[in-house]
Amino acid sequence: MSGGRLAGRRAVITGGATGIGFGVARRFLAEGAAVLLAGPDEAVMNDATGRLSADGAQVVAAHVEDLSHSGAGERLVAAAVEELGGIDILVNNAGGGVITATANHTEQTIRRTIDNNLWTTLNSTLAVLAPMLAAGYGRVVNIGAESVRNGLNGHAIYNAAKGGVHAFAVGLAREYAASGVTFNTVAPSYVLTPEIQAGLAEGTLPEEFRSITDIAVSLIPMRRPATVDEVAAAVLFLASEEAGFITGQVLSVNGGSSMG
Structure with a gap:
């Protein structure tokens, strides 16, 4: 479409093929x-x-x-230049890792969790800095985590990674x-993604995770998880020109689980 709040903008979404990332891509x-x-x-x-593409999207590519x-x-930015002609918006959604009691973690699971969440964000963000600064415009939106604030069970290592993303x-x-160029974070609480919803319906999720x-x-307090669309709406706002005077903020999408 030619109109819209992001008309003419070029966005890279890491971890964009599933869950929150896919919802953000569809909204963008x-x-x-x-x-x-x-x-x-x-x-x-x-x-x-x-x-x-089946939804009628004009330009959607993959790296x-x-x-x-x-x-x-650097390779991601090169792909964005080749496929889109440049990059105006980066959404650092790539993540995942091992959610378990801290005593269950090994060096391997810790490294995987840090790599998936923090190193992906560091690598992608540092690479987009130069082109965004040269253009005098950019929006970097990270997907953080409400658990950084509320210390959710089984999340200590995950929070070490996501806390680094926030900082x-x-x-x-x-x-x-x-x-x-602005830098902000959207911090969701538990989000009922299509993947989690399917796992719950099929009974394939580990008991500890459930x-x-x-x-x-x-x-x-709202007694329900967030939807992907609710998180995507927050990301869209921070990625838009309307949020030009907002930087260094954490926007919690959490149903009130932490306030103030």
Whole structure:
């Protein structure tokens, strides 16, 4: 579409093939942006771009890579330039990891959790800095986590990674406040993604995970999880021109589980 709040903008969404990332991609495309999805699984990426294109999206492309690897950020920016002609918006949604009691973690699971959440964000953000600063415009929106604030069970290692994501955005926002590039974080509480919904219906989710989600809902005064669309709406706002005077902030999408 030619109109919309992101008309003419070029957006890269990491982890954009599933869950929150896919919801953000769909919303961005509906608002006129050209979108590049990035993630490590080629089959999943092809399925996502196919579904988005079937919705009538004009420009949707994919870059297949593990963004935690050295040089991945530079290759991501090169792909955005090739496919979209540049990059105006970066959504750092890539994440995941091992959610379990801290004593259950190993060095391998800790590294995987840090890599998936923090290193992907560091690599992608550092790579987009130069082109955004040169253009005098940019929006970097991270997907953080409400659990950083409320200390949800089984999330200590995950929070170490996501807490770094929160702090990184604040530091960049201060450093580049006068540049035209903003850095913000959307921090959702428990989000009922299509993948989680399917796992619950099919009974394939581990008992520990289901127990943690029950606790997460009990901490939310609204007594329900967030929807993907609710999170995507917050990301859209911070990625738009309307949010030009907002930087270094954490926007909680949490049903009131922490306030103030």
